[in-house]
């Protein structure tokens with residue numbers, strides 16, 4: 001499913017937070033969103049997912065204006081994994097993931113074997129099957145993050161938005177989760193701080209600075225030493241690999 005944004009503007013009072021952003025994401029593509037703290041990544045993700053209304057501009061999903069898509073239809077198409085999402089107390093891991101099925105069920109339909117199979121597969125994909133009966137509140141930060149990703153998978157979306165999905169994850173799960181997102185048969189837009197992971201797993205990268213897109217392209221085209229200095233204010237050496245996805249950034253202490 002394709003997504004496009006046309007001249008999106010959003011802000012509060014006199015502060016512009018998303019400044020005239022246009023972009024497009026092809027079906028099946030994994031698009032990385034990078035930029036310094038406060039550059040507008042989360043705000044842009046929420047606009048693209050239809051969770052915030054732009055002051056001007058529009059978002060289209062499969063050519064249809066997202067503002068005109070009924071909420072329930074949108075909930076079947078789009079999943080959003082928030083940064084540090086919270087969940088109510090006294091629920092099990094399985095119950096949290098089951099919530100992902102809500103948009104697909106009518107008031108009259110019971111819980112089906114097919115729903116259960118989707119939930120089990122989602123838990124398996126994030127390596128949380130062994131925790132299915134555990135209380136969500138007792139999970140570690142990384143386990144919570146993986147459960148929220150499982151809930152998004154259980155939604156069977158066609159587009160997935162992930163805001164810093166590797167927060168709290170150990171390096172094994174960072175790589176596993178991003179590999180899974182890349183290999184899923186859906187369109188994904190992922191805000192990331194780790195630029196090496198963005199280079200490894202994103203087809204293209206959009207760079208935000210002060211709410212505006214300053215570059216967009218393949219990781220090897222975008223992640224240059226000049227961009228890292230100008231946008232991220234760091235000195236780094238960029239080593240291009242022999243094949244795409246092998247661009248590696250070595251940061252310098254001074």
Ligand SMILES: Nc1ncnc2c1ncn2[C@@H]1O[C@H](COP(=O)(O)OP(=O)(O)OP(=O)(O)O)[C@@H](O)[C@H]1O
Nearest residue numbers: 012015017035036037038039040041042043044191
């Ligand atoms: N509702 C709001 N009211 C006031 N300021 C806001 C609001 N939402 C976001 N901002 C400001 O907009 C800017 C962009 O925030 P946003 O969370 O989109 O950035 P980000 O790139 O995701 O940041 P980070 O990398 O730190 O997560 C920040 O300066 C933030 O303080």
